[in-house]
Every structure is written in C-alpha cells, then in structure tokens.
Amino acid sequence: MKIITDVVSDILICAVDKTFNNTIDHSDITIQFTKEINLGHFQTNIALISSKKLSKNPKEIATQIVSNIEIGEIISKAEIAGPGFINFTLNSNWLYSYLHKFNPLEWNYDLEIEKGTTVIDYSSPNIAKRMHIAHLRSTIIGESIKRMYKFMKREVIADNHLGDWGTQFGKLIVGYNNWLDKDAYQTDPLAELERIYVKFEQESAENESLLPEARTELKKLQDGDPVNTNLWKEFVNTSIAEYNKLYNRLGVEFDTYWGESYYEDSMPSVIEELINKNIAKESQGALIVEFDESEHLHPCLIRKSDGATLYATSDLACIKKKMETYNLNKLIYVTDDRQSDHFKQFFKVSEMLGWSVNNIHVTFGLMKFADSHFSSRKGNVIRLETLLDEAESRALKIVEEKNPDLSDSEKREIARVVGIGAVKYSDLSQNRSSTIIFDWDKNLSFDGNTSPYLQYVYARIQSILRKADYKFNDQESSLEYESEIEQKLILQLTKFHSIIVKAAETCKPNVIADYVFELAQMFNTFYNAINIIKSEDQQKVSRLILIDKIAMTIKSGLNLLGIEVLDRM
Secondary structure, three states: OOOHHHHHHHHHHHHHHHOOOOOOOHOOOEEEEEEOOOHHHHEEEEHHHHHHHOOOHHHHHHHHHHHHHOOOEEEEEEEEEEOOOEEEOOOOHHHHHHHHOOOOOOOOOOOOOOOOEEEEOOOOOOOOOOEEEEHHHHHHHHHHHHHHHHHHOOEEHHHEOOOOOOOOHHHHHHHHHOOOOOOHHHOOOHHHHHHHHHHHHHHHHOOHHHHHHHHHHHHHHHHHHHHHHHHHHHHHHHHHHHHHHHHHHHHOOEEEEOHHHHHHHHHHHHHHHHHOOOOOOEEEOOEEEEEOOHOOOOOOEEEOOOOOOHHHHHHHHHHHHHHHHHHOEEEEEEEEEHHHHHHHHHHHHHOOOOOEEEEEEEHHHHHHOOOHHHOOHHHOOOOOHHHHHHHHHHHHHHHHHHHHOOOOOHHHOOOOOOOHHHHHHHHHHHOOOOOOEEEEHOOOOOOOOOHHHHHHHHHHHHHHHEEEEEEEEOOOOOOOOOOHHHHHHHHHHOHHHHHHHHHHHHHOHHHHHHHHHHHHHHHHHHHOOOOOOOOHHHHHHHHHHHHHHHHHHHHHHHHHOOOOOOOOO
C-alpha cells in the first residue's frame, strides 16, 4: 500500500502534467488533509503557487487542472474553493477498502528517498559516573528518532558517544589504588568510583603531590601501560554494564558504544588536513580555525598551546571515522541546546574541509520538577534510577487503588509499563526545544494528554474486541460507515504514515504524540456515542474492524516513542 497522500498526489501530478505539458516542477505539487471533512478529504494550493510563473489567475489554473482530474474509482469529486484551492473527496468504497488493507506496522514506500547510513549520537554518559536525569532527554529523544528511521526502513546506527577518555582517568586510577572499598565496588561499582573520585578532589586540595601522581598515571595510560589500560577497560566495561540496566528499563538499545577514546588515532590526521588545506592557523602557540564575520562564531580551538586536543578535534575525528566506516548520509547529534555554539563551530569546520555530510544538531531544553519533594535535594543531582523507581512506585499505588484484586505480579507489571511510559511521554509529548516541567500528578493521570490515558484507551479497545470475540477477516469487503465521527476516524488513521515522515524529518517525537492523542480522543467520542457491541450485523463488523485498526495504530505510535501498552489494565 502507498501512503494515501501519495495516491492522491499521483493523480494530481498526472492532471497538472496533462494540463501544462510537464512545465510545473513536481516538487511544487503538494497536498494536505483538509481541516473540515465537509470541505473534502484533501486540498492543494498548486494553482496559487503557479499563478506567477504561468501569468494566469489562480482560479483559471485550478479550473484547467480540475478538468483533467480523473474522477472515478479513487476520486469522487474535485472542487475549486476560495481564491484557487482545489479540494478532493475520495470515493467511499475505495476509502473503506483502503482502511481494510491498512496496517500501521507496514512500510512499503519509496526506499530510494534517502540512501546511505544515518548515525544517531545520543545519551553519551561519562564513564565511571552514574546516569542522572540530565541524560534522560537525550536518551529517549534519540531512541525515538532511531525508531522512526528504522520503521521507515532507513539504514540507521544508534551510537552512544561515551565520555571515556581524559584527565579524570588519572585521578580515578590514583583513587582506585589508594581508597577503593572492594565490597562497595562489588555492590554498586559506579557509586564507589564516584566516591573515590570525589575523595581524590578533596585529598588533592590538601596534598599537592596527588595531582602530579594523577598526571603520571594518565601518561602511563596514554602510553599503553598494561596495568592502567586494564584498569581503564574495567572502568569502561563496568560502566556500560550498569548503564545497560537502565537502558533495558527504558527499552533503549545501541549498535555501537564508540567513546572519545575511539577517535584518538584519527585526530592527528584531522589536524594535518586542517593545516594542509590552510583552514587552521597558529595563534599564540595554539591551533585555531577562524570564521567569516557573517558566521557570527568565535574561533574554533583545535589544539591548545600545550598540544592537548579538545572536543572540537574529537568531534571532527568522529565525522572522519564514520565517513570511513559507513556510506554516510547523515549524522544526528542529540544534546541540550547549551551546546549549540560548539556544534555550529565544528559543523562549519567540517564544511570548510569539504566533507559532504549532512550534520544535524537536535537540541532540547532542560527538565524541571513541579514537585519540590523530588527536586534536587540539597544540591545533589537526581539519579535516573531514582526517577524511574519513583515512577514505578507511584504508579503501583494507583494500580492498587484501581485494581486491588489483581495479583502482585500483575500489579507490578502494570506499574512498570505505566510508570516508565509516563516518564517518557511527559517529555516526548512536548516540543523538545521547550523546558519540561515534570509534574507527577499530571503525568500519571488517566485523563488528558498522558501516557496512562493512551494506554487505557488501547486496553479498553482490547476489552471490546475480546467481548465481541473479534477475529479479523482478510476477505471482508463490504464495510459500512455512516456517522461523521467514523469518517473522521478513518481519515485520521490514513494520516499515520505521513505523520511519521513529518516527525522523522523534523526529529520531533511530539508530532507522533499529538497525532496519537487526537486519535484516542476521537475514539472516545465514538465510543461514548455508539454502542459498538450492540450494533447490527455488518455495521458491527465494520466498527470492530475500525477500532482494531485504531488500537494497532495507537500501539504503533506509542512504540515509536518507546512506550509499551497492555491488553488489560
């Protein structure tokens, strides 16, 4: 099946080509869903945007195009509206047939649109430190974008760019050798590594010999000393193992964990290329790249006067390495908006080097808590694990109030799905550029634009289908939909794949969340107005097919946000 907008676009393109002998650029020919169903199903403004080029009145152009629209099996009516818009109404039988074949899980569309590999860089915690809530947004936004691309059959790599190199490892090695509590390390390795790092900072303020010792240990690591290298590998592997526990809870998976250390060997060649191409120049012993004034960017520091490289050097090496590894099409970085200038700088340097990569910085705002009880207590950072535990705990209390007769295992599973889903949806349902105000009562509510509300709508539909002993029949063909709300629901379903394209192009998961919420609201209007189970014969079958498609679409949309559903709640 083609996306329904593509079906109508093909008919429109045929009519425009026939009318104007292929002189209109196809990229100008677009259609969109109408806002009101009584106006038709789709609308195009091609007559308006072609008016200047053709030196004709838009209504005259629209009249000519409409005369060449093929009316019949797919389009039942094409009308001119306003100053030159063209509205299309679909043939009801064809639309119902489309609905019957519609499967939100399928993607059979043009795979030639975007060739090559897209690498999405997200989450990126620092080794030997526990993850905190600041990692949440990058992790779940990046995961949702990855899921969209995979759904669209694009070649995509999810990369976790770990902070696994730098001066902190010299300090950690000294701390490990001097103050490690082995029992605590076995119980909670990252907490113990954090403790010895903090202890180093405290002790080095009193003991001046510790910093030179840390620099010595770091140099040994950089030179490949086997003891320090093994310790460093242990820190990395232990950290990843602990991170994966949280990623598993969040339903997040990565293809690669290429940290900063992975690009160390590539940095000298990047620096050499910058010098050879006269892009970088020395300034007070350092190596910098200056930009044209029109760019409004500060100089990009590539190498400090002491020879040390910086994040920009590493990120340029990252691009170079990925260009060498993949047939690279696009690099998407998901970080908070405070890093915008850094990304603008090294993106521009990449462009100056002539590297043909589409670099995209997906930014997001901060997260704040409406509940002062869960704000950063005494200045301490809120651990991500603590947030997820709190979500499941609060959800469990709600489940116990609503369904006290369930078994403990059922209650805990519902609490897990509802709690984690609420945390994710509270973020992903909002414009990622905004500051998120996290409110427990709102996010865990079964009313309004929340994950529990959507999960409950899905479960309600499953309950109806069970009561009706519904089984989908591939051969069913005679469908009946008389009410306006049914017509609106059918059209809403047909938008699904177009919505995914829009969300992926803009890297905005909230586009999907908005769509699913609107679909769920429309279903509830339908459910409250019509007794589906007591409908007559073919009308009942038609309605069961419709709500089955709605449930499948809600589930698919939430899955793209990394949110699970339950058949019973």
